[in-house]
Amino acid sequence: MPPISTEQRQLHTLGQLLSAGGYQDVPAMLRASLERLVTFWPAQAGALLYQSPSNEQIAIEYGGLDADAARMIGEVREVFARRDESSDPAIGYYALDDDRQLMEISLRSANQTVGLLHLLVRERDVERSEAAQPGEDMAVLLVRALGGEADKLAMLRHAEHDLRELHLLYQVSQSLATNLDLPSLLEEIRRQVPEVMGAERCSIMLLDEGSHELVLHTNDTHSGETREFRIPTDRGIAGWVATNGIGQIVNDVESDPRWFDGVARDIDFVTRSILCAPMRHGERVVGVAQVLNKRSGEPFNDQDLRLLTALCSQAAIAVENARLVRSLKEERDRLLAKEAEVRSAIARDLHDGPTQS
Structure with missing residues (x-):
């Protein structure tokens, strides 16, 4: 050889x-x-x-x-x-x-x-x-x-990434489906979504259809108290997404004329990039979810937006279910209170009647 x-x-x-x-x-x-x-x-x-x-x-x-x-x-x-x-x-x-x-x-x-x-x-x-x-x-x-x-x-690698995302999406959807307490549910979404997306923070803003405002509840980093912010739907990137129902990728917020930094200043958080998607339930937008700053420093991309949109669909269903349960509980409590009032009135009438005779 x-x-x-x-x-x-x-x-x-x-x-x-x-x-x-x-x-x-x-x-x-x-x-x-x-x-x-x-x-x-x-x-x-x-x-x-x-x-x-x-x-x-x-x-x-x-x-x-x-x-x-x-x-x-x-x-x-x-x-x-x-x-x-x-x-x-x-x-x-x-x-x-x-x-x-x-x-x-x-x-x-x-x-x-x-x-x-x-x-x-x-x-x-x-x-x-x-x-x-x-x-x-x-x-x-x-x-x-x-x-x-x-x-x-x-x-x-793309297939492996998709499988990981599907697994995480399944885990999150299963977790959200079992939580019917609205405040607890919103906190769970804020905690789980950044883990799935590899981001620093997630904000959930629910739409108040009466006042046309997005309502955000967040914990103050100094006092630990929950604070409420109301943002008109004609302001900010989140307001634009809520109004138009279209997700947005903004990798440099300072260069976007829609950027509204009032909340970020108040909670002492530096926002560099935003991924924002509408929370849809049927044809209605019930709120928006914002994911802020990738931990890796990389820009958000279309695949990130697709994942957040899928998560928002699950979150919107969970939020509406939690609202329905809360509404049913409030109606039950109202009926029970009314029943107690009627019972009290009947008892009073039965008690007062013989006394007067």
Whole structure:
């Protein structure tokens, strides 16, 4: 058996590296792959762009990209979009100067172009010998297949995330369904939703249809007492959501003209970003839920809004059930009080009648 060359060993290692196995997330896999590709080629530096099936873009750089290379890569990235596979050449070259070129290889998954690899190489490294060409062709095939491995890992992690959310949503809905005391229920929602959403705080504002105000009850951080705030539905992001019935993602509240910071100032809480969704019961909006500031510091996204909307649907049903139970109890207490009053009147009449005769 002929001995295995250094380049063959490198290709074997590269092939193993570009497999998604063993990586916990897509950025880690892409980062490790880019570092090995820069070393293998060899290249002075590299950049990798990948767009997931959910259209999330991941951009990674490794090594020292100068201003010209960074500008050219940036221009290409700005117009890139995941697309059906075209007849683009396997490798493209962009001349930077007499000695350096920017090499471009597309990442493929099934019949789609899903990303781009850029390597900053010297002119003399581009002019490879005929003996090295098969190895380069194999490396190009491995790079192009990297998109498929990234897609597999991205879809796996997305499915795992969805399963975790469904499990948490089930747990929360089961918990809310068994609580029919309104104040306790609202406190439970405020406690559980931030855990599910990975946020710092949750505010529940119920709609007072008579006064057209959102009513918020919150604990004072200093005194521990419960305070009530009333916010007109024509003020603030929450008021806009209650009026229009459409969830909102605001990742920079200071730049949103609807932002009303009166409550935040009063309770001494710094709000940076808001995720707000209506609590619907049938066609009626019975309130809104606000989730404030992701603990990770990341911005809220559409998936977060979908999850909060689902939680709000469960919460709205629970709130209406608790209100119905409270209303029935109040009606029962009223009837019992009326019955006691009638009984007392009858007893008084029976007692007074013989006395007067």
